[in-house]
Amino acid sequence: GAVVSQHPSRVICKSGTSVKIECRSLDFQATTMFWYRQFPKQSLMLMATSNEGSKATYEQGVEKDKFLINHASLTLSTLTVTSAHPEDSSFYICSARFHLNTEAFFGQGTRLTVV
């Protein structure tokens, strides 16, 4: 299957700082990328959908200014958690699709801990 690489796998940052998470599709061009957040022992909550070259579409309740998503190319999307606080600590997972209504391929996830 296609490979999606997410980096870093773990990050610890101080409260008030910003953290950038990268998501790359290594062997295919992803027209759409998704960012999810997962709390311990819970399901994946869709945060936003991004298409290359356009603004991300955020789900209701997700703060656009806090979770900045950039999809600069067909193989790279980034999620920046700005002014992070301990409540932002979570497991963040990205995924990418070839095109509409095919399966999504997932990155390995990023464990963010804000101290």
Next chain:
Amino acid sequence: AQSVTQLDSQVPVFEEAPVELRCNYSSSVSVYLFWYVQYPNQGLQLLLKYLSGSTLVKGINGFEAEFNKSQTSFHLRKPSVHISDTAEYFCAVSGEDDKIIFGKGTRLHILP
């Protein structure tokens, strides 16, 4: 908008016994259905998918699922589980809005 219901949060089953993980969906348009598996602290791996065609779908690791439109279900089955199947299993649905929505997950617990 589409939604997914996984009624069982946990399913314990003895090793080498069969298992069924239930998934029901709701959608007003044609759907595409997926089962993913997640091992601890990892991303998700696709087990199988239904996009069109045969309603019985076979996936990796001996899993299969059947799409039942009249019952709006997509249950996952395996005839004989192994200890390595211990994981969290997520059913997901995608419609015309390009989003993939996940159920709450079912933890498969294999008993020795």
